[in-house]
Amino acid sequence: MIAQDTLTTEEMAEIDHEIALVPVRRAAAIEALKIVQQHRGWISDDSLQAIADYLEISPEELDSVATFYNLVFRRPVGRNIILLCDSISCYVMGYEKIYVQLRERLGIGFGQTTADGRFTLLPNACLGTCDHAPALMINNELFRNVTEHDLEEILDRYH
């Protein structure tokens, strides 16, 4: 199969940097997926094929890695990704209320993206800030002790 897509010079340079740190080429697989996702937002079948070719492994093998990890996206995602902690301390402290509010406000449930591509909403295992539950992350930013009142203001920061 011939790749429909190729890696950019920049992506290849970043992957080369990771390959240099490991004894075998394929050991850079996770880093390569992260790099391409950073540039493209998600890992399409064509992107997957291009990375696999570059690492000299089969696309099936790379896909087994890509689909194993929670934060490698094999489907398109929105411009902003909301990760709502649904683990035990946040459960006790009422994350479900935040979820209901997010569903009503954005019209999407877990695993869905708003029609305008602004937000993707995902459940997330424990964010490790349990003394400030409930917690959520949007992109790289952590929000703690989230109340239904805060939520509107938090969402307004993302476009």
Added chain:
Amino acid sequence: MTWKKYWTDTTDDMERPLTEHISFDRPCYNLRDYEMNGGYQALRKALTLSPENITNIVQASDLKGRGGAGFNTGMKWSFVPMNGDYPVKYLIANADEMEPGTFKDRMLMEGNPHQLIEGMIISAFAIQANISYIFLRWAYKKAGRLLKHAMDEAYAAGYLGKNILGTGYNLEMYLHTGVGRYICGEETALLNALEGKRATPRAKPPFPQVSGLFGKPTIVNNVETLCNIPHIINNGPEWFKSLGKGNDAGTKIYGVSGRVKKPGLWELPMGVSMRELIEDCAGGMANGYGFRGALPGGASTDFLVKEHLDISLDFKSVAVAGSRLGTGTMIILDDHTCPVGFVHNLEHFFAQESCGWCTPCREGLPWTEKILLSIERGEGKPEDLNLLETHTRFLGPGNTFCALAPGAMEPLQSALKYFREDFERHIDQKKCPWR
């Protein structure tokens, strides 16, 4: 900030080596601040000792792994071959903190990144490893930034890289950020993740100490474990033992989350009681909430209840009470929270995070979750409780490839024991009494 020390007992002279230089009212120490407060003195001392001597000191201190297993750290190191046949060895800091209800390593890394780095260099020297990794959880963005900066400072100052402090010892350090799976915290699964593979656990033996990352001798230690190393080298094993109150040596970062007045983290002598932790540190239950039980060390530990409030939180005492100290970060079950819903939430997590490698875990955990959900929704049948109990045996120790499923069964088996009436009320009333 709840990370300040709320300890108000007659312990003003109490030593808190791990958090002495941590304050969230100011930025964390940079290299110069850290050095002015005694930083990297332990490394200077360690480099004058033989690697075997360091391992012996750590073994004699009785430091036990703070990631949950509680194995003697020095003994773990002593299994690494030291005869010169292995030119490549690895030291890895397990910073993939993902046990639900656990948030202590985040505090240590955000609070004093150089402490971890110094502990890692000494530990790597003890096993004569020349490459080290910090396997960091992706969600810990701030810790990642601070660690990267601290590593750059340590390289520039000659604490990392070639010929460290003129001793001829070389050590490279890399920061690896994961892409999220609970099983990466299992040390052999972590090795597969670092090799760019699916993070499924490996068969043991061979143990990683002999054949680990890329088949080379490897030590994987928890962040809190490694942060203790500089203090043990500075002050000696007898000092470290004297810090503990009961059966175990040293201090421990304990945590409490849930419906208490002041959730947070505290560095306390190993072996404080649950009552001291909940009442003195966390300020007791929040107004209007009563205590029903707690998971003492993260999601994969058995419930302890009121009759256990006075036991010491050390590895042995908690085991005698039928649970595990685990990570030492406690999750409280209050009397306004449905125990069935609580356990369903835990089993949902474990079912989702099962790596799928072995059948009992891959198939058994989703069934467990489904049965619990049907009980929670009022669709449970009386025989479901026996079925759940059967699962706690089928998925228990010895029947699965790694410790994930047995860990998942711990809160379930103890909930069936201590909160059985709550399960039965759901089935009798055909609804959740809390909703």
